[in-house]
Amino acid sequence: MLTHKLATPVYPELSTILSTSKPSPPMVRMAGVSLKYGDMLALEDATLDIADGEFVAVVGPSGCGKSTLMKLVTGLLPPTGGDIEFDRKRVTGPVRGAGMAFQNATLLPWRTTTDNVMLPLEIVEPYKSQSRSNRKALEDKVQNLLDIVGLGDFGDRLPWQLSGGMQQRANLCRAIIHEPKLLMLDEPFAALDAFTKEDLWQVLQDLWMHQKFTGILVTHDLREAVYLADTVYVMSNRPGRILHRCHIPLDRPRRPETTFDPVYTEIVNDLRAKIAAVRNAK
Amino acid sequence: MSGFIKRTRAWLVAFALLVVWELSCRLFHIPEFILPAPTRILEVTWQFRNELALHAFQTLMTTIVGFFIAIVVGILLGVAVGSSSAVYDSLYPLLIGFNSIPKVAVVPLIVIWTGIGTIPAIVTAFVISFFPIVVNVATGLASVEPEMRDVLRILGATRYEMLRKVSFPRALPYLFASLKVAITLAFIGSVVSETIASNYGIGFLMLSASSRFQVALVFSGVIIIAIMSIAMFAICIQVERRMVSWAYRSQAA
Structure with missing residues (x-):
């Protein structure tokens, strides 16, 4: 298959094979990370491990530093305290391969x-280096991905000719076409209507099960978080702190029917109560 | 019928204005050295067609050369100012100060440095027209969404790749908007320079005509500059439509 031919040389694969005997090290590790903007503490003592291939969601009231967390993990912002590791390397600048x-x-x-x-x-x-010599193969790769997200017939359209949902599908494709180890999503479906949104949950889950990347989804939609994630983190008001870590035991693939599963509903309600408590504790 | 009126409205108004002008000249017996009638201007234009063509070509040539230098320098400076905050901080106040100088006042200096004739006209056309290009290119480069910048940084794009693939195409509509302003300014620059220090060009022709009270010929010069300016403006619009058609989606939709 095309993806195998394009994979990186043997050494990274070898190290993965060697490490499978031990519990695999986390893809993302944050230890006591904090961030200050001037005098304002935006994020305080964030500690979490995200396993390779795990999909996590970060939820919390607006302005709690969810997006800050994302920028820290990818090295777009340097932390003012603590350590961040991505793919077993300390993050010192914008990471590659996300x-x-x-x-x-x-x-x-x-x-x-x-x-x-x-x-x-x-x-x-x-x-x-192939984009000149072997453009056709790369175009096929793009077409494959567009087919998966249901944009197969829209490859030659310009963005303004696409609906909001279709644009967001293309955006997802652009985010994972180079097969990154880590996918960061910052409220990607927040501006979409409910039906399109649930369609795209499905699309995202399919892509994730297909490519097995590590995912971090920042959202304020609890139903979305529980539907998509293996683990949900709840953050507090500013200064942002991680208050709860909640494992989602629902089977994959999750389907629209899953949202009527009592386990699903119970988790969503539980999280909602926790966030309400956070908001009231001002 | 209403579509036809809409398309020709500008022409009708212009024609009506000419008729009023012609009639006033005849009815009130306005002397030709104050305000010549349009028919008289037409007559003189035809009479001096060879001289007018020669001088118009000179003005057009100096304007276009000055304009192209302004495009090159404007884009380079715009990219420098728009993509580096160090350059922005150190150069931008200087540029604004320079732009606030009335260029007419600088023309005598340009003449001292570059002599008389073609060169000062080109330099003046350039000096007067490059500023809006710099500002617009810099603004266009700055209009890239911060999210897009983050996406590119995570991909490991170099500054050059960011510029070539995202920022510069994004700035193109801004560039073309500024070209439409710049071409008109370039005409002003070359004509001003010609009136001050040249033996060629429409500016020179108008100055010498007015000193001999050939007011109709002065008007011929004005009209020819207007026609050339409008033509270049139209060319800019056509190039713009071709290069950045994506920015005009509402018409295409």
């Missing part, structure tokens, strides 16, 4: 859907 998607799809308006999704392949090795 994908990102935001609420705003930020597709480039002069590029077609295919070319927009192609963007990371023009920048990230090993694809970058």
Whole structure:
């Protein structure tokens, strides 16, 4: 398969094989991380481990530093205290090999859907060096992914010709086309209507089960968090602190029916109560 | 019918204005050296067509050369100012100060440095027209969404890749908007320089015509500059439509 041919050389794979005998080290590790903007403490003593291939969601009241957490993990912001590791290496600057998607799809308006999704392949090795010589193979790779998210027939459209939901699908594709180890999602579905949103939960879960990346989803939608994540973290008001860690025991793949499962409903209600408590404890 | 009126409205108004002008000149017996009638201007234009063509070509040439230098320098400076905060802090106040100087006042200096004729006209056209290009390119580069910047940084894009693949295409509509302003300014620059220090060009022709009270010929010069300016403006719009059609989606939809 194409993905195997394009994978990185033997050494990283070898180390993964060697480490399978021990419990695999976390993909993301935060130890006592805090961040101050001037005098204001935005995030305080955040400690968490995210396993390789785990999908976590971070929920909390708005302005609690969820997005800050994301910027810290990817090295876009340096922490003012504590340590962050990604892929067993200390994070000192913007990390390589992560994908990102935001609420705003930020597709480039002069590029077609295919070319927009192609963007990371023009920048990230090993694809970058092939992008001239073997463009056809990369286009096939993009087309495959577009097919999976249901955009197969929209590859040659410009962003303004797509609906909001379709733009967000293309945005997801762009975030994972280069097969990153880590996918960061900052409220990617917040601006979509309820039906489109639940469609995209499905799309995202399919992509995750297909590529097995590690995922961090920042959201204020509890139903979304519980539906998608293996583990949900609840954060407090500013200064943001991680208050609860909640494992979601629901089977995969989760389906729209899952949302009527009593276990699902119970977890969502429980989380809602916790967040309400956080908000009232001002 | 209403569509036809809409399309030709500007022409109708212009024509009506000319008729009023012509009639006033005839009815009130306005002397030609004060305000010549449009028909008289037309007559003189035809009479001096060779001289007008020669001088118009000179003005067009100096304007276009100055304009192209302004595009190159404007883009380079705009990219420097727009992509580095150090350059922005150190250069931008200087640029604003420079732009607030009336260029007409600088033309004598330009003449001292570069002599008389074609070169000062080109330099003045450049000096007067590059500023809006710098400002717009810098603004366009700054208009890239912060989220997009984050996405690119995580991908490990170099500054050059960010510029080439995202920021510069994003700035193109801003660039073209500024070109439409700049081309008009470039015409002003070259004509001003020609009136001060040149033996060629429409500016020179108008100055010498007015000193001989050939007011109709002065008007011919004005009209020819207006026509050239509008033509260049139209060319800019056409190039813009081609290069950044994605920015005009509402018309295409």
